Amino acid sequence: MDIYNNEGKSDVIFHDYKCKEALYHLKRKGLPYSFDLNIYRGCSHNCQYCYARKSHKYLNSKDFENDIFVKTNIGEVLEKELKRGRTSGKFINIGGVCDSYQPAEKKYQLMPGILKILIKYKQPVIISTKSDLILRDIELIDQLAHYAWVNIAVTITSDNDGISSKVEPGASLPEARWNILQEFSKTKASTGFHFFPILPFLSDDRISMEKMVKRSSEVKVDYMLSGVLYLSGGIKDRYLSFIKREFPEYYSAYVKLYPRGKANPDYKSKIHSFLGRMREKYGVNAQYSKIIPSYK
Ligand code: SF4
Numbered sequence: 001m002d003i004y005n006n007e008g009k010s011d012v013i014f015h016d017y018k019c020k021e022a023l024y025h026l027k028r029k030g031l032p033y034s035f036d037l038n039i040y041r042g043c044s045h046n047c048q049y050c051y052a053r054k055s056h057k058y059l060n061s062k063d064f065e066n067d068i069f070v071k072t073n074i075g076e077v078l079e080k081e082l083k084r085g086r087t088s089g090k091f092i093n094i095g096g097v098c099d100s101y102q103p104a105e106k107k108y109q110l111m112p113g114i115l116k117i118l119i120k121y122k123q124p125v126i127i128s129t130k131s132d133l134i135l136r137d138i139e140l141i142d143q144l145a146h147y148a149w150v151n152i153a154v155t156i157t158s159d160n161d162g163i164s165s166k167v168e169p170g171a172s173l174p175e176a177r178w179n180i181l182q183e184f185s186k187t188k189a190s191t192g193f194h195f196f197p198i199l200p201f202l203s204d205d206r207i208s209m210e211k212m213v214k215r216s217s218e219v220k221v222d223y224m225l226s227g228v229l230y231l232s233g234g235i236k237d238r239y240l241s242f243i244k245r246e247f248p249e250y251y252s253a254y255v256k257l258y259p260r261g262k263a264n265p266d267y268k269s270k271i272h273s274f275l276g277r278m279r280e281k282y283g284v285n286a287q288y289s290k291i292i293p294s295y296k
Pocket residue numbers: 043044045046047049050051052053097098099130
């Protein structure tokens with residue numbers, strides 16, 4: 001166990017442990033990938049809407065952002081699984097649950113080793129992140145993209161630094177995230193802009209949303225996905241307490257918009273039809289399926 005200061009914000013405790021399996025086989029149909037690979041459990045990006053928080057209770061920890069579990073032997077275990085052909089060439093989603101480029105990765109540097117193994121086995125992957133630490137590994141990722149399909153998915157939820165640093169305090173600021181997409185557009189990897197969750201009253205005004213779609217076209221993303229904030233289970237109470245504390249002027253409107261976990265359908269359809277028009281205006285593809293080889 002190690003104690004590490006996350007850029008002066010709070011003390012993060014790292015728990016090193018040995019995993020038995022690296023890849024998690026997903027049973028859900030309709031996804032473009034078949035396996036999840038997460039090298040950390042817990043995430044210091046500390047997004048206020050994070051749905052992965054609930055998974056932490058299985059580790060007897062309530063502190064998702066400060067109690068980080070590190071699978072120190074993951075490279076070794078992954079290599080054994082790939083060597084015996086466990087994926088059969090099907091896609092792995094890296095960081096789909098906990099970001100692989102969160103601050104812990106600065107200290108542990110596990111991703112370069114993982115990427116070298118993926119290159120060796122020509123394994124196709126999707127890497128999702130909110131951190132520009134991924135640029136450290138751009139050459140390795142580009143190398144992998146010369147052997148196998150690679151997609152870099154970057155989630156950006158707002159164009160406003162103030163909002164972003166409250167909602168996702170440990171992640172890179174919006175401009176740094178756009179820069180990831182810009183830099184990867186020069187590599188062989190494909191890129192995706194994930195505009196979700198769209199945050200009611202914080203990032204849903206037309207001017208901001210148009211700016212986001214325009215920017216994604218300027219950094220030449222291969223596709224864009226979007227989705228309105230969904231507040232499931234315990235996340236709803238946590239997120240609404242955050243709104244009450246940081247943006248009290250929107251609290252009652254949130255309560256009205258979210259009688260349950262899903263936002264009011266009229267609101268959602270207005271957002272999606274506006275974004276549809278913007279994507280058409282700026283020529284941004286909205287279909288993941290158009291760029292994924294196995295879907296063609
Ligand atoms: S980056 Fe993902 S896993 Fe990490 S806190 Fe944010 S939503 Fe959760």
